[in-house]
Amino acid sequence: MSSNSLKLLLCTVLCLLVRSNSQTVHKRFEYKYSFKPPYLAQKDGSVPFWEYGGNAIASGESVRLAPSLRSQKGAIWTRTPISFDWWEVDIMFKVTGRGRIGADGLAFWYTSARGEYNGDVFGSSDRWNGLGVIFDSFDNDNKHNNPYVMAVLNDGTKNFDHKSDGATQLLSGCLRDFRNKPFPTRARIEYYLNTLTVHFHNGLTNNEADYELCFRAENVALPRGGYFGLSAATGGLADDHDVIHLLTSSLHSTQQTGGQQISTADQQKLSQEYQEYQKKLEQQKEEYRKEHPDEVRDKEGEFDDWFESDGQRELRQIFQGLGQIQDVMRDLHKKVDEVIGKQSNSLSLLSAVYSQAQGVQPAQPGQPPVQMPALPISRQDWDAMTTNQQIVINTIAELKGFIIEVSRKSDAVLASAGGAAGAGGLSPQVVGELRDGISQLKQSVGGVSQRLSAQAPAAAPVCPSVSCVSGTTLLVAAAGQLLLMFLYSVYKERKEAQAKKFF
Template structure:
């Protein structure tokens, strides 16, 4: 498929518009998993701006792209992850959770999305049925009423003890069915809070909506999960808090950033200065100024959305960024064209070097074929020829050799023994010599004995 330059530019503009809205209004210190690749932990131990905790010496496992709140084994485990900063935003905001639940055929467990006051946040991880009195909102995902799964919403102002209620399921202000277990892919729950309503969406479909709920600012977000004796493993892959307001990109902690207003003023002055320079450049181009395109910025620095107040400044900033993207796409297209021409040239050179088979190569092939035919003939001769006569001749030759060896070997051994045996004269000489030596020795012994001194008692 070939994409024209105009198509590439359209795609780049669409991607830029989407990514700009997404990146500008995601509250980074209340979100994780929003970056490219879904990375949530730089060191596989903790998540920036969040606290991960468990119960009874169990700590949820933090991976590079997910958090395992409850393990596949053993059961009866609880884990949670809580934002360390509150939401300082009134009006339109959205909380998005991507999770997955896997387990055995009859596994059980539940998942909660919390938005509660600071006094209830960061406490021991609990479920709806074991939580103390809390002030805020909780969405519960479990197998309520045996429908294969459901999503329900509960509100509390701190006066209702849900764990002691005889039938806490009747306190839900909204619910819908959702088969969330062992799906093979992630489930997405979106909680959207606007000025006049609160809506919960599950996998792109509306779950429930009400215009009687208004959540205050300054509360904390958290996600907790618990498993039963037959456990369900809950994995959280993404949790994103975003807003459609252009007031701020990241919601700062008011106590942590006391000089935020001064910082915003500096950013505003810098943006206004950049806008004036851009406007001056556009006017020069409009009235035929000799200024060339060298004044077009190659890169635009990142600024907070709160520093851009007017629509004119927003348009100028967006125009600069789109123009930079357009130039980059044009450069990439030109580079692709150059690579295509280079590959075309290399292919033509390679095809020119490939020549037909000449006579010498044909003669070599004929010689090889001749050798193959000769080899096949020899193989056929060896397979068809009878070697019985040849084997009989070899057998007779071996027998003749054996008979000749049997006849000649005793004679040869007798001749060797006869030629080397001792003669009778030699034997007699040796016997006489031995007799003389023994007699001489006896005579010498007698003389020495007679000449020895004698003792008389």
């Protein structure tokens, strides 16, 4: 009985999950709460269904909320509140300035009442009731965490903390740079089933699908029937804050009936409004063509796509160079991985050779296996051996230089000995030079011997099982041989000089 009830419970849960997953979200574009180019602003400068004020300027291509001047504030708000509960807003904007640091930023608002056009919080009113998604570009708290994207909720009783950049008041946020990008940056703000989701487009590419998740917050309660708004402000530093478009879509599930069905009268009314708007737009186009016949002849710049400006060419070359650098770095990473793999194999082979040199025999049947050392030659030992080899090479080069110097001095001594043959022997000056050269040779050989003896313990672990002559003994023997050869040559030259004297 218990197993049947458990199966029934599992089936019920699966049915609920399938039913919840089958609920698709339908979007409907809301033109009364949107604006976009071209002809964003009408001939009289107004934006349909929106009101703007402060220092905001509306044109046919964008709405400049705050220009790049000090202490500028501006905002734009919808004229009517929204009539749907869930929504998605797509904002395309550009924040550009000549300074390395910008200020202050812009904000998207959803509030129960429209805010001011020159308020204290990024151009809007403080103590708002609703949501504010703020794109803050100035670092007030000097923590080097700006530009920053954050969501702040307020119930109408709190003042925004500018000194800490709202760090103690934000709902969530992410560190994203949106200033001086080659393409417009975008933000997609979605509020559905009390879940707030913000996606961000960094503006480095022109691909509209390059969104990344900024943050997601659940259990977010917003007031119904609020207003949409955008605002921006500048301070001692200034940027141009341009909003290119704001597109609003209402979200509806398949189970929602309210607001989903439209009556025939409403459909006719909406179609009539749309046709009137299209007629008005065509009429304005005709008037513009009559007033500007020269621009009409250009056919609205049909050849603009065939050419590129210097700035576009420079940006294209920069992007191509960055792509090539990324390819080269990817190849370098692959090669480094291959080198590390080969080095690991070499170290394993050296460890096996070392184990065989130590006399480690394979385990006989019935005996416990002998544990092989994991890595007898460590990376430090390998580096020490390489350093010792380099020291030996340098020492040999120094010895070669000493030998060449001794040979040169011996030639000079022989030449002087031949010139002094008539005098009956070597002069005291030549003997003194010979004595100094021999003493310098002894000092050099002694210094090299001390250096090699100091480095000998570091190189000892490399070959502990091989008994060989030390470097010091070898160098002393070589120095003795060179000294004997030098003395013998001097003695021979002296004998020959005496023999010539007798003749």
